[in-house]
Amino acid sequence: VGSRTVADIRLDFPAFTQTSGGLAPAYLDSAATSQRPRAVLDAEREYLEHHLAPVHRGASAAVGLSTTLFEDARAEVARFVGAGDREVVWTENATDAINMVTLGIADANAGLGGADAARFALGPDDEIVLTEAEHHANLIPWQRLAAKTGARLRPIPVDEHGLWSIDDAAAAVSERTRIVAFAEVSNVTGYLAPVADMVELAHRHGALVLLDACQSVPHRPVDFGAMGVDFAAFSGHKMLGPNGIGVLYGRAELLDALPPARTGGSTITKVTMGTAEFLPAPHRFEAGTQPVSQVVALAEAVRYLDAIGMQEVARHEAAFAERVVEGVAAIPGVRIVGPQPGAPRAGLVSVGVDGVHAHDVGQFLDEAGVVVRVGHHCAQPLHRALGLTATTRASAHVYTTAEEADRFVEALAGVRRFFGVEQGVTA
């Protein structure tokens, strides 16, 4: 990966160096949660051992230092995704970040946030366009918002492989569209969305774009500013960072106008018994005591990824996916979901095995020492469109080896024989 070998990179990850004898399991579930390098674990520990103090409250030197670490981390993460410092809001995870937007819009509908927020308000003539491939985190919050405001959801349908195109999107977007929400990379199909065309399409119709960047920020170069998206969301735990920390990106002028869904301490300028005035972004959204150690460690994860280079990370993972797709394509009775062999895709591959439920596949692979994700991957509408209830997904990160890709393919090749569903056996 770039100037380093995978074997060398793996030495940075305690999870791969603690062997209890025998072959360590192949961890192919990084799209769900990635492993963390020692530098990230150390950064969190270092903060907790030496610098733990509140942020933005009090006048002590300790608070000052803790606040500096917290805000420097924000600047580091902002730079990593092409955002301004005020455009990165800390949230619990990506799910929380998307809810921050939908709940904020619901507040705007209720008249909160005054004239500035009125631009977000939705009505029965308005539509929210989103793809049928979305993770539930980028679907259910919009469903709730639609139910509260009378706006309608307008899906962009997927084809038999779970794919959609800019033409499908153009058929769904109209003058009624107020918001277009979609994932840059699908967590099931590995499809790479046509982001630039989508932004152009949405903006041409006066709609805002929310990008679910959960599967892109951890794996490829991302520049929200250059992309021109209005909002974006991602999670720390998928990018070699900690759990319990996510990011809402928003263009500063939008964040300054969006009502804060969660209110409380640290978000305000002036409070009376009847009223509250809120700070500008990002602090208007960060109510209550913040997860400072996670924030500091996330900045370390960003430095770690930067040192390798996101272009190199993307290249490494694309090679993993290509190897898996090539191997799987040769296995009878196993169907590749998403882009078909030869087409570009991100570093994850989901498959359906004819005649065997994905949970049985997962258990079989687990016994073969291969850790994968099975189920609907929080994308039930997508699976319904595929005609599958569940799939099996292998996904990579910087530490994933070609040998692990091969182990997945080899184990998968034995599944149907094991369950007695190979042609001729069940006939």
Ligand code: PMP
């Ligand atoms: N969107 C996508 C595309 C995802 O892959 C995930 C995580 N599986 C999420 C949203 C939700 O992320 P989190 O659970 O960290 O909030």
